[in-house]
Amino acid sequence: MSPSMSFTVWMSGLLLLPFGWHFGTVFDLWGTPPATRAEFFIRIAIIVVLFVIASIVIAIMTASRTGDEEFEPDEREQIIVQKAERNGYYALSCGLVYIMWAVFEPMSAMDTANALLAIICFGEVVKIVSGLLYLRTGHA
């Protein structure tokens, strides 16, 4: 696996951790869930900003160790990334259809926001898992 591919997989996995923590608070497993729109968006914004900063720092560190050419994914990995993103997009689409169906039932705004966030995370999980599967099996 090229450094770029490892970076993509690890960063996607890393992004899911804080969202996993967030959903833990929503399901009362730990911590306090956001109660208002402001709290919800501040939490999401903090996660996204920290993720962007971490991505930049790790990308610079990885690229400086490997060099620009070695950092780039090779042709097979590029195809795998495209196929994995397509699968993630399918999962996201199915999730959105489910949300459209679900919003006709009584559902709070916070539940709808969390459901949309969960669908985005689900799409990301499908992308990572299918990408790793394609890498593992050797097919592209």
Added chain:
Amino acid sequence: MAKRPPITNRVKELREANDQMSQSALAKEIGVTRQTVIAIEQGKYSPSLESAFRIARVFGVGLEDVFGWDGD
């Protein structure tokens, strides 16, 4: 299960005939990862035309000496 492309190759054979060249060394020569060389050798992945030419150049042979068509 993904369908295998109908392209055969002699990459492993040529690599071994070429001073037991390692998969990593070949990968470095043609600018791909070792996993991609493994996938090519196993017939699971057909390289791009550019990589195919690079592989042929590394072994100093023609394209059809490395790759063959196994389809209809």
